[in-house]
Ligand SMILES: Nc1ncnc2c1ncn2[C@@H]1O[C@H](COP(=O)(O)OP(=O)(O)O)[C@@H](O)[C@H]1O
């Protein structure tokens with residue numbers, strides 16, 4: 294037996310913290326934020342393999358600290374174990390700089406505002422050494438080169454430069470959402486990839502991050518109980534994703550700052566439960582939640598990369614989040630009729646002056662006229678088809694509009710799912726297997742989920758580079774373009790990520806099959822077909838949303854209609 298040499302020890306320990314270029318960026322930007330930076334600038338070359346440079350205008354370090362910072366467990370953020378439960382900084386383990394140096398060549402230049410000039414330190418797997426005085430503005434800049442040059446196993450594991458830059462964008466975006474007052478900028482190979490100038494609050498940061506249209510749809514949510522606090526923003530359930538990519542959860546101890554981004558099953562579960570019945574299983578909403586937790590109720594030191602936390606009382610967290618989300622979403626989806634009666638009418642009463650911008654009533658954004666129609670489709674009277682894709686129907690005290698494609702898709706999806714559970718869906722064996730050209734990543738994800746796809750009626754296997762050989766098609770799709778279908782399924786699965794559970798993969802395939810197999814918008818429907826579709830809608834489990842999470846039907850109550858005409 295032998296104790297490993299320090300350089301190897303360092304590389305092994307670094308493996309837990311530094312997985313890819315984005316991990317380097319995360320650690321360096323967290324340090325910049327902990328140092329009180331107002332601007333953080335990240336530059337990458339070749340996806341981060343040639344260069345990762347992070348510059349901040351934070352407080353900087355004195356010369357001695359700049360070198361000590363590369364020692365394992367050197368930190369200025371924590372002195373005693375007792376302080377751990379209340380730690381408010383993003384860092385505290387003193388592991389980032391030594392871990393980065395263990396797997397790359399690092400040059401750090403730092404200057405405190407009070408000092409006349411800066412100092413440089415260079416570090417690699419063999420240790421850190423002073424590199425003399427350096428002219429620099431106040432703040433710290435760290436340049437990382439030759440990442441994983443000496444750990445080829447790790448280097449081989451990395452994906453294309455574009456993928457690595459994508460991970461960096463994710464990391465920076467998550468950090469930026471929690472620090473709106475800080476400006477962030479990312480450059481790759483000399484081109485600007487992202488720029489978020491400093492703004493006043495989280496909502497404005499979300500405008501930068503999600504775009505004006507999506508951000509305008511967000512409703513704020515707030516709650517507090519037993520020392521826990523919740524603030525955040527919820528997107529309406531009509532827009533959902535195949536992954537939890539845009540469910541962002543942040544945890545702050547004692548409510549200090551906006552906290553750290555964490556991926557946590559309990560928090561995700563709570564978000565999904567809050568959206569329950571509004572978002573289909575296997576789909577995810579867009580939501581940003583900031584959770585403030587009393588000191589001692591959460592352990593942030595669970596994961597070397599500090600991406601996970603452990604709650605002492607998971608039930609308290611769940612009970613804070615779920616009812617708050619439910620109440621807020623219910624309020625956002627239901628229009629208060631009194632407000633409509635008051636505010637809609639004047640828009641029609643006063644004739645618009647030509648050229649004057651049309652201003653929507655203030656309440657319109659929060660209180661849509663048309664709300665999701667929950668049930669009772671079979672009893673509706675079909676009046677006609679409008680805009681070549683919507684069914685206009687009359688019911689007891691309400692008018693209902695139905696998106697024929699979304700509705701049919703939902704019905705077919707549920708039928709396929711039932712068939713699938715009952716032992717496999719009906720399929721046709723192709724006389725000549727169909728060869729489908731695909732990007733390599735998509736062909737790989739299809740191979741990985743072969744069993745789940747077979748359950749959905751798509752049996753086949755990869756056939757050489759970038760080709761998939763399809764042997765069976767679901768009976769529903771007889772005579773349709775199965776190539777387009779398989780490519781769409783592969784696209785969904787790539788978005789779900791490699792780790793998607795088999796059941797989710799099957800659902801994604803069934804949703805896509807349903808989408809490809811049903812009536813399109815623009816297709817004429819006769820009264821009998823329309824009535825048959827309405828009847829079949831009542832049999833399905835959740836009739837208010839199509840498998841992709843879009844609303845299927847919307848209704849206008851008679852009272853709302855009458856309010857429009859001031860009756
Ligand atoms: N950008 C920076 N500005 C000022 N000080 C920094 C910066 N980066 C690192 N440091 C100092 O170096 C120490 C070690 O950093 P790090 O290895 O990331 O550990 P941690 O952040 O867990 O303390 C920090 O505690 C901090 O004092």
Ligand SMILES: [Mg+2]
Pocket residue numbers: 320323324383384385387389390
């Ligand atoms: Mg750190």
